[in-house]
Amino acid sequence: MFVMRQTHYAKWALAFLLLVLISNFLVYRSPFSSDVIPDESFWLVAGSLVDFAIVVPLLVLLSFRINAKQLLAVIAAGLIAARFIIPALYFEPFASLFYIGVAIEIFVLLAELALLGLLLMHTPKIRRFMSQQHGSPLFTLFPAVHENVKPNPLIHIVLSEALAFYYAFFTWKKQPPSDSTTITLHKNTSLIAFNIMLIHAIVIETIGIHWWLHDKSAVLSIVLLVLNVYSVIYFIGDIQATRLNPLTICDGNLNVSLGLNKRISAPLDSIRAVRWVAKPEADALSFVAKDFEEPEPQVVIDFHTPQQAVLFFGKTQPVSQIALKVDDPAKLKDLLDSVK
Numbered sequence: 001m002f003v004m005r006q007t008h009y010a011k012w013a014l015a016f017l018l019l020v021l022i023s024n025f026l027v028y029r030s031p032f033s034s035d036v037i038p039d040e041s042f043w044l045v046a047g048s049l050v051d052f053a054i055v056v057p058l059l060v061l062l063s064f065r066i067n068a069k070q071l072l073a074v075i076a077a078g079l080i081a082a083r084f085i086i087p088a089l090y091f092e093p094f095a096s097l098f099y100i101g102v103a104i105e106i107f108v109l110l111a112e113l114a115l116l117g118l119l120l121m122h123t124p125k126i127r128r129f130m131s132q133q134h135g136s137p138l139f140t141l142f143p144a145v146h147e148n149v150k151p152n153p154l155i156h157i158v159l160s161e162a163l164a165f166y167y168a169f170f171t172w173k174k175q176p177p178s179d180s181t182t183i184t185l186h187k188n189t190s191l192i193a194f195n196i197m198l199i200h201a202i203v204i205e206t207i208g209i210h211w212w213l214h215d216k217s218a219v220l221s222i223v224l225l226v227l228n229v230y231s232v233i234y235f236i237g238d239i240q241a242t243r244l245n246p247l248t249i250c251d252g253n254l255n256v257s258l259g260l261n262k263r264i265s266a267p268l269d270s271i272r273a274v275r276w277v278a279k280p281e282a283d284a285l286s287f288v289a290k291d292f293e294e295p296e297p298q299v300v301i302d303f304h305t306p307q308q309a310v311l312f313f314g315k316t317q318p319v320s321q322i323a324l325k326v327d328d329p330a331k332l333k334d335l336l337d338s339v340k
Helices: 008-029 042-063 068-085 088-121 123-132 137-146 153-169 191-216 218-244 329-338
Strands: 247-250 253-257 263-267 271-276 285-287 299-310 316-324
Touching: 008 042, 008 068, 042 068, 042 088, 068 088, 088 123, 088 153, 123 137, 137 153, 137 253, 137 263, 153 218, 191 218, 247 329, 271 329, 299 329
Parallel strands: 285 316
Antiparallel strands: 247 253, 253 263, 263 299, 271 299, 299 316
16 A cells, blocks of 8 residues: 655656656557567667666655565566566567566565464454453554554555454444543434445446446456445445444543544644634544535644544554544533543
């Protein structure tokens, strides 16, 4: 999972990356390729391989935050992509590079699978850690895993998927917490109704398009069916996560989430200012439930230092400000005032 660098040159690097890829594709796969490629194509192909194996990975490194293992995977992917972009007739002198790229990709894949195996080995410890914490799996799963396994993008994706399936299938008998420390964010909005409408639309689209597409392409219809089933499961899990995880202020922490897509747990002593009826900054993390009309946040909370938020697919992001809209703003004000 690549995260874009927040620098001025990152966008330029990304633009050059697209330019390099498109230009190489046009050289070998356009109607003018026969006129462009010389009879002695060795050095042209060698230059393209330098682009795929060196230039493209460097531009990816300048555009995104990636580690050494991900950079190695990009280099291997470049060599493999070159094999499919460059016609076999021209690529033949460099055929061994394709197999080197495949070997590297297999090595990286095995390393990732080893991480998942390590995660499974630590499952008992993770469960014990979670049982000792006060809070829902939405907030305790990631810290429990990080206590035993080094953070990794693949593990974050697997954990995010596990949370989606857990909330979709295993939380129907659970009741949302309702006490003096909890405040809901969705009851006065149409968020859940909106998600139910999306589920209905996906089901209707699946029934209609799947049967029509099955006669055209059975493989494509099955892929579409799997994606739609996953989407329904995800939206059901998102509804359950929204219901069962209201904003809580307890044990010295502010825990706030909005479904499966965003959440943050911040110590109360990290709060620098609480501003009511204030306009949030452009980079503030918004916990404002969707509605048929565009809702406005009621309160903006600033932190002394950036706090780590968890977003879609387990992506983490430091945030210095969050914007909230809750169902009971007076209760939130009393809770925040009581801990000052």
